[in-house]
Structure formats: C-alpha cells, structure tokens
Amino acid sequence: MKKLFSLILAVCLVLSMASFASAEEKTLPTFDQIVLGENTDLTAKIHFAYHRTDIPDKLNGYVAEFRKIYPNVEIEYELITDYAENALMRVDNTDWTIMGIPTVQKDELSKYFVPLGSLDTLSGQYNFMSSWSFDGVCYGIPSTGNANGVLYNKRIFAEAGITELPKTPEEFIAALKAVKEKTDAIPLYTNYAAGWTMGAWDAYIGVAATGKDTYMNQDLPHAKDPFADQGNSTGPYAVYKILYDAAAEGLIEEDYTTTDWEGCKPMLNNGQIACMVLGSWAFTQMRDAEGGQHPEDVGYMAFPITIDGKQYAPAGGDYNFGINAKASYEEKLASMYYLKWLTHESGFAFSEGGVPIDKKGAYPDLYAAFDGIDMLSDADALPGEETLLSELNAESELNFNNGGNTKVQEIVEHGFNHDKSFDDIMADWNTAWSEAQTSLKVEVK
C-alpha cells in the first residue's frame, strides 16, 4: 500500500514537473514581440464580447480580412447592448476569449486578463496604455482614443487673418478679437443657457492647463490655492481667465441667457460662430449638423495653453481589449495576433475619428492641428484616495467635472457685467477649496 502511494506521489511529481516544463516552453510572447504573418497555421476559436452593436458588418469585415492571413482562426463577435454590466458579471467566466475590459479593480486585473507586456515598453509604441495597467504591467490595449481641444471654423479664422493657431491664452483672446473686428461671426459661443456646456470647461484644468497627468486626481485634492494665478498663463486660473476675458471684452454671444444647444451646431458649421470649447466627441455633431452647409470648415485645435513651450491635450482611451487568462494557450496566442492586427492593420481608430493607438498610425483630419501636441490621460487617484476628489467637490460645492455648471456660468456673468474681478472669483474658489480640505482633514502639500 505504502509503495502504491509513493508511486502515485512520484508520478504526480513527475507529471507536475513535466507540465511546468511545458508551460515554460510555451510562454506567451508579449504584445510587442508579436509579428503578423508568423504562425499562420495557428488553429483556435475566439469568442469576442464587445459593446459596438451599431457596427456588426464592419467587425465581421475585420474577421474576414484577418482570416486571409490566419485561415484556421475562427472569430465570433458577441455584441451586447448593456455591455458594462454584462461584462462585469462574466469577467470571471470562460465563455469569452477577448472582451472590452469592464470596471474591475486594478489589483484584480492579473486574475482575469493575460499580461500584454510591460508598461514601459508598450507605452513607447502605443497611446493610452496606462489606463488598464497595474504594477507596470499592461493588461489591455485600447480600441481607439479621444482628445479634448477647441472647435473652430477654419474659414472664419482665415478671414480674420489668423494664419497660426493660437497657443496661449493671450494669442487666443487676440484671435477672438480679430474675429470680432474682421468678420460677422460670434468669436466664442459659450452655450451658457444649456449649463453642462459651461461645466465642460472643467475638462481642461488638468492635463491641458498643467501638462501633468497626475494633476486632476492626485495633485488637485492636496493643492494649496489651486486657483491662484501662476503668473505664466498656465494652471486652472488661466483656463477660466480665457472665459472671463472673452465675456468682459464682449467676445461672446450677445444674449447668452437664451442660447440654444441644437441651434448652435449649424451655426459653427456655417461660420456664424468662430469657436466653441467642447470635447472631440462634439466634432462629428458640428460637422454633420442638420442645416450645415460647410462641413469642411469645422476644425479642431488644442486648448490654447502652453507649458514650457509645449501644448498638452487631455485624452483617454476608449474600451481596452483584454484576453481571458483562463483561455488555452492557442486561444491566447491567436487573440494576441488578432489584437495586433486590429491595432495595426484594421484602421478602426482612424475610421471612428479617434486618436490612433499605434503611435505611428495616422490621425484623422480632425486632429490635423494636434501634431506635436502631447496627449495624456488623467492618472488614477492614489490608492486609498479614490473618493477624495468627489468628496472635496461636494464639500466645496464647486463640483469640477461633476455638474458644477453654475460656477462657470457666474464667471461669464461677472465678466460681462464687470461687477466682480476675476481674481476675486478665484480667491472665493480657493477659500471654498481650502475650507473643504480642512473639514475633510486633507493633507495640503
């Protein structure tokens, strides 16, 4: 009996060592080591869970193209309407091979997803790799990216004699003045009445105003007097100062209290409006606006703040693709090849009007003016401080990027009515912010 046991034990040991050895042999290459056109005899079946229910034909077209190189890889898309919830419930299952990464905890990424390579290596070749990385390892690659800047009308800018796009607040105000003098267009349309369009200005106080991806979620909660004048036309102060100055100098729409969001779209398109400060998502809406005669005139530029000679654009990846850690070796490898093909060969990001993920990839026309501009996405809050910004937002009642539209509307009012100086407004904000920091016992650095 004892012999039998020891025999079984020995067999087990040998087997486990053997399996260990075979796993060692079959280590997955990292994403950057994948070369398309190798291993074309690969046989696997991939189940791809994704949220884009609007484009099944486009996605199946990609599959057909990919199978010209890898004929034995079968790919089946499952397009899900309530994706975010559905994916979160299924992330621990084995019924998918690739999925758009849902909102899992970052320290659990390695449990569900295959590591794609180190953040250092991959972020040298691809944009927005940090959003689903943990401890310097990437677990997902974005499908496409978005960047925030300023919408403008190219024809009006040309008519106003603006040959170079403004890069600083001073240049921007000068450009608005030129538009007012030389054309009939409204230089800067605030969309004051809609409210949320004013809150959209908050999106620029992080990366665009400071050049730091850590500013919004890590630095701002601990900052002392974050809205004070930096003296060099950067920082949150400079962002809102543009709006105040534009209102004070009559460079905005005449009757801002009765603006109409739907009505403004063809106005930008037709050259009745020169500029609007909105995210890149608004670009296609303005270009394709009903009643718009000149879609070719709609342009997009970076926010006019320059930090040490460089402009930055707040940007972010869309859904990231991750590969199931529980899939077989062949499935994982085939998935790697398919994701590589999607990123480099499909032209998906380009056709969606997004920022390319492959750093060598082409930008759609929309980002023509973003050449040489660094795109950064906001870094996450530090561990243990995930809710700090939202608590400070509520306590100070300023609500940055969180529906705090009233405070931005007030900038327009005070600017236009000349009844409160911009420095006084910012001083009030600083007071509110530091009182909130005190009452929440936040360490101020």
Next chain:
Amino acid sequence: MSFVRTVQPDLRKKRINWQKAAVIVLFAAVPLFLLILFTYIPFGKMIQFSFYNMSYTKNKGFVGLDNYLKVFTKPEYVDAMLLSLYYMAGAVVQLALALFFASVLSLERIRGSGVFKAVLFFPFLVNGIAIGYIFKYFYTRGFVLDSVLQGIGIPLEALPYWLRDQRINNWSLVFTSVWKYCGQNMVLFIGAIASIDPTLYEAATIDGANRWQQFKAIILPGIKTVFMLNLILSITGSLSAFEPAYVVGSMGANGTATFFIKIHQMAHVSQKVGQACAMAMVLMALILIFTVAQRLFFRYVMKDSESTFNAKANKAKALW
C-alpha cells in the same frame, strides 16, 4: 310585543355601529397608510437628516444645528430667500388683476364674457415646463416680445435684454408666473362673486350706489374667504417659486436662483442631503410663519371692515 320592541332597536343600533366602524376603519386605513408611508415617514426622516452631514451613500455623522446655521449665515442663501420678494410683489399684482377681471366680468353684461374667461384661464392649463419654453423664446433678443415692441415703434436698441440684464430678469420671470396663475385666481373669484345674492346689487343700485361702492361694500366682504385662500396660496407659492427660474432662467443662472433651486442644487449636484433637508425645513418654517402672520393680520383687518360693513348695513336697514 313590548319585549320585541325593546330588543330590536338595540340590535339594530349595535349592528349599525359595527358596520359604521368597519366602514370607517376600512375607508380610512388605505389613505392613512399611504399618508403615513409617503408623507409622515419621509417627513420624519427629513427632520432627522437635517441634523446630519450626509450624502446619498454616506453618512458622515451628526452635526447638530450646523446645517441650519449655514442657511442663515451664507449670504447666497439669504439672497436666494430675498428673491421671493419679487414673486410676492408679483402675487399682489396678480391678485389685483384677477379681482379686477373677475369683478368686471361678473358685474357688467359684457358680450362674449365666456370667451374672455376662457382666454384668461387658458394659461393655467398649460404645463409649467411648456410655459417656460414659450417664454424663453418670448424673451430672446429679437424674438416675440422685441418684435411686438418694435411693431409699436420702439427701436431695438432702446429695448433691454429681458433675461440677461440682472436688474430686470427677475421681473421677467415673475411675469411668467403672473401670466399663468392670474386666470386661476380670477375663476375662483368669479365663483365666489356668483354666490353673492344678486338682490344686494339691486338694492344698492336703488340706493344710488355706484360700481365702485358696490364693489367695496358688497363684493369684497362677500368673497373674503376665497380672497384669503388665494392670497395665502400665492404668497406661499412665491416662497417656493421654482419653475420660471428653472426653465426660463436656465436652472437659476444669472442671479435668478430662488431658494427652492438652491435646495435642488444642494441635493442633486453637490449631493449634500443633510444640508438640503435643513434648507427644506427652513423653507417650510418660513411658509408656516407667513401663513399664520397673514391669518392674524387679516383677522383684525377683516374684522374691522366686516364691522363697518355691518354697521353700514344696520344704518341702511334703520333708514329703510
């Protein structure tokens, strides 16, 4: 026979009582249950929340009267409360107009008075949000109001920006509220006036009283109760004005944020539920104070006018 007689009424009496009790309990139970569940329990919770620093998901502890102190010490809340004065002034104008239309339409035999009543009452039937959008376009630069005023010869440059100019924008909003509720007040007044005995007018006419004297001596005392009701509803309505400032004034932008809008922003944007509950409690207290004050005020004023009316009536009787 006598035995039966003495027993039967007793039985019947008992049966009726049981039925009555059962019916009362059954009928009262449902509304009482709903009232307690949806009014008193939430109200009790609101009082409780107003002493805490809490959001929808997090309770950060008991803070005593801090929330209440903030309501009275932060200047923006006091300013918001003072905005109610615009709406109260509007309420007075609204009642005067309604009373005027009601008296004219009841006293005079005007051709097509039914059409006038319908036209004046119509705004009350329109949804408040729809009225908001109507007036948004009404006040937009160069739109309805400006075109009409230009039509009568006022140049556009001489016209103010109805919503942008902070000196008049609250009056613009108050006007929308007067426009909506004037017709409703008028209909209530007409109803009250109709209940006055018409022979009184006849008698007064024979006595040689003119229209104004009739209005003062007959109509006004006759509609006292309805007048009081309208006044209290209008004043308390002014304290909790919301729709005009929210829809026409772009969610209370440009200095039109009433106290009610501040509560809404506190609860739904900043998510400070405790603070918002305290503000709601203060608003309720204000409404109570105003209602009681009005009742007391009119008890004395109306008593006087009633006694003078009675005195005059007695005098008239004596003369007769």
